[in-house]
Amino acid sequence: MSEKPISREESFGYDRKTIDYIRNAAAHGLYEIRGMGAKRKLPNFDDLVFLGASLSRYALEGYREKCSTKTILGTRYAKKPIELDIPITIAGMSFGSLSANVKEALGRAATEVGTSTTTGDGGMTPEERQSSKTLVYQCLPSRYGFNPDDVRRADAIEVVIGQGAKPGGGGMLLGQKVSARVAGMRTLPEGIDQRSACRHPDWTGPDDLAIKIQELREMTDWEKPIYVKVGATRTFNDVKLAVHAGADVVVVDGMQGGTAATQTCFIEHIGIPTLAAVRQAVDALEDLDMKGKVQLIVSGGIRTGPDVAKALAMGADAVAIGQGVLIALGCNHDSYFQNGEHRPASADYSALGTAPGFCHHCHTGKCPVGITTQDAMLEQRLTPEFGAKHLKNYLKTLNMELTTIARACGKQNVHHLEREDLVALTLEAAAMAKVPLAGTSWIPGVGNI
Amino acid sequence: MDSLNFDLAEIPLRTVNTFLHKEAPGQSVKKVVITNPDGAHNIAVGLDFPVDIEVVGHAGYYAGGMNKTASITVTGSAGTGVAENMMSGRVHVKGFASNGAGASAHGGLLVIDGDAGLRCGISLKGGDIVVGGSVGSFSAFMAQAGRMVICGDAGDALGDSLYEAVLYVKGNIKSLGADAQIEPMSAADLATVKELLAAAGMDHDPKDFKRVASARSLYHWNADANQEY
């Protein structure tokens, strides 16, 4: 008797992932919280390509000819704008989600390559202030650890309205990461699940924000640039409102942006891709005739030199990187480096129910490579020296790729890259970025085929 | 130099604030009187030295914001966010205070003789607040540490998602927020209310106050509290 063949026809609507999701929901009665950013396929900068120089454009020699990367942020009102050697900055990530060693590594590497780092929810640590030549201090809804001395110690202040991974949502630091030091900085009991508010406590709308920004300016005698960071949703309107409120710099964080711990339903379902957001942000600045007067930083899924170059060509003045930075430090690697040797970490990934290359378990505080942890043993797995060396290499590589692309497009300054240098490989990217589909002059929604 | 006068009808606020930050601390200024504030925002923000400031009239948003060690009195009413994120010192509003009074204050004492608007003491992180009148809804939302004494009534959702801050209310509480509960007054609570009322210069019987604190049921993920996350 022949065996009955097994049907393996998977449902599109109820595939294994969806079945898993429903099973988990039924088992726990709670939504999932995780770290990192959106995992789904989204239109991104890979869907754009540069039109290098040829007969119609004159290229610069790829290695020798000068190509400036100097970047100045905060020229609108601040007496002391931020001057960076490269347009690639480190995005805000909190001490609490990251270990103190990691914060120090970020500061060291950023200082060596001449760029800025950013604090996160939970305040400024002495380690990061000391190691960072240029430090942006975030003013978040929770105001955990926020204090006037650190405002005065900062080089710029970033008022965070939202984050690309969770626009409209607050934050969560699960109890296992609320160590004595983290709890002390946040004025909370140790070990509790700490929630971060989604709204600022002392202002409610854009008119209030204008006064809040003025308070920060008055407080710092108009010296420091004030950034406003928004998660990408109604980006055109939000950027306009941020400019009206008096921002020197607007930071737009697309939905690929990472987080230490957020509901998966936010990460995957709220916000718009960075590619769409950067175009809306630039449109808003151009509409207000503020392009170049208010600087734009773009973040959310910036991984490579070409990503940086494309963001700049689209009109950003700089980018900010979070997840790429963590990966450079060893996130999702199968080993860590301790006491002079590489040690396997796969068993620790398994214990979390994941594997190297697939991990998004920052929320657990049990990072196998010692990055997103407050555990005294685990955090030894990443020393500031080791982390800084790798991060510096990563940032240098991105910058080299950026300049070599700029030269190929005939630019002596990376800020001269322009939209005209780009075409899109897909209809979606062409429509979102409003650049022509490759080989045509067609921009969906704008021109004719 | 003991006492100084600034007339905001004549001198830009920016000049006054810069003077208070950069020059006054080194000149042993003891008292500064600011006249004609006319509701100007950000008066005396970010002070970092022991000085008496008297604002004669009404102040706009964020008066005395992020204060350290200074003692600031507003003889009229104050706008949104008075004494927000105060670290130490004292801010005294003789009239009414608008929304978010004392928001996220880490230390110091905020005294409001009249009523306070919505979200008074929101996100409080260790400061003390004494309100002679009533407070609006959502007061002490997510308040983490510190103490609030409310001599009048409290609006809706008092102490929603409270952490370790403790609230004392003399009048009616329209409703309590998630995880806030009324608890018995201990001898230590009575002493605390007495001490804070004395510091604020107010005369009430501590025995007339109720204690509101966190039930701590939201400190850890709780599947049965689905609407509270």
Ligand code: SF4
């Ligand atoms: S390896 Fe560490 S930093 Fe990377 S996703 Fe996993 S827990 Fe987070």
